[in-house]
Amino acid sequence: MSADESRPEVWTPPIVRPRRLRATASLRRMLRETRLSVDQFVYPLFVTPGSDIVEPIDAMPGQFLRSVDRVVDEARRVADLGIPAVLLFGRAAAKDARGSEASSPEGAVQRAVAAIKSSVPELTVITDVCLCAYTDHGHCGIVVEERIDNDRSVARLVDTALSHAAAGADLVAPSDMMDGRVGAIRAALDAAGHTDVGILAYAAKAASAFYGPFREAADSAPAFGDRRTYQLDPANAREALREVELDVAEGADIVMVKPALVNLDLVARVRDRVTVPVAAYFVSGEYAAIKAAAAQGWLDERAAALEALTAIVRAGAQIVVTYFAPDAAQWLRDEEMRD
Numbered sequence: 001m002s003a004d005e006s007r008p009e010v011w012t013p014p015i016v017r018p019r020r021l022r023a024t025a026s027l028r029r030m031l032r033e034t035r036l037s038v039d040q041f042v043y044p045l046f047v048t049p050g051s052d053i054v055e056p057i058d059a060m061p062g063q064f065l066r067s068v069d070r071v072v073d074e075a076r077r078v079a080d081l082g083i084p085a086v087l088l089f090g091r092a093a094a095k096d097a098r099g100s101e102a103s104s105p106e107g108a109v110q111r112a113v114a115a116i117k118s119s120v121p122e123l124t125v126i127t128d129v130c131l132c133a134y135t136d137h138g139h140c141g142i143v144v145e146e147r148i149d150n151d152r153s154v155a156r157l158v159d160t161a162l163s164h165a166a167a168g169a170d171l172v173a174p175s176d177m178m179d180g181r182v183g184a185i186r187a188a189l190d191a192a193g194h195t196d197v198g199i200l201a202y203a204a205k206a207a208s209a210f211y212g213p214f215r216e217a218a219d220s221a222p223a224f225g226d227r228r229t230y231q232l233d234p235a236n237a238r239e240a241l242r243e244v245e246l247d248v249a250e251g252a253d254i255v256m257v258k259p260a261l262v263n264l265d266l267v268a269r270v271r272d273r274v275t276v277p278v279a280a281y282f283v284s285g286e287y288a289a290i291k292a293a294a295a296q297g298w299l300d301e302r303a304a305a306l307e308a309l310t311a312i313v314r315a316g317a318q319i320v321v322t323y324f325a326p327d328a329a330q331w332l333r334d335e336e337m338r339d
């Protein structure tokens, strides 16, 4: 440094100074490349059998299991915040080997779909199509001799998707990762006259440690083994793209990458490769990690959540499934008021 420390001695000052454009709030606002909007959010809700139940989920602070009557109230609140869609997950009253309740017209999800569509018709209702919360072994398919039988599983997933469509779901979202299920569900929906019900495919879904909190909420942890024979190896990007291509070819209307934060590279690559809309799921463990650190005072929840959501959209997601949706909707409104 020179004697007065005003600038380095052996140095030519830069001609290009990117900091010029970061100097004021109005410049930064004008030049922001990625904008977060409530229109991008999908809010997951957990429906449980019974009535008048609102039970906190320990591992997901701020999230609750709700009975159908209470889930309708929450759906109303969510729609009033401007959130366009909810994604419904169900808890089972009774479990068995084939996950019978998953496709029951009287199941919590089926009743919730009908109730929400009648009370809050403007809200798009998406249903998670899977068996893991309904099978006594906790796997996402049918177990034959300790292995997950692909085609038997697909048959049950098809029944489940049909029951959701019959209840009035706008989109069904298969999350099981069995081969060929998107095509089978599309064909069955069409044959049943549900040609307008769309498919949001969990297309690139990894076998992730970040689903831990969700499995507590849905009571869906596998009783033996793990999900690695059907969900993707988190190390594989090319295989993830192949899964996405297959789902598009089978008729997926929207493809989803999951988990979102640990797979932003995949979000970007999928966005480049396909022309259907791309969704990303900011999953339970990613949510819980931010919540837990914030509860300790180790990071600013609002800033961290908004930064993560922005990164997911910047990577290329048009839709973000997130437990932060209602809070983020409120934070975005507050920001608008401040500007």
Ligand code: PBG
Residues within 6 Å of the ligand: 128, 130, 132, 140, 175, 176, 210, 211, 212, 213, 214, 215, 227, 282, 283, 284, 285
């Ligand atoms: C069901 C399903 C899971 C999630 C969505 N659908 C769990 C799993 O595959 O074990 C995870 C969602 C989250 O962690 O937020 N198959």
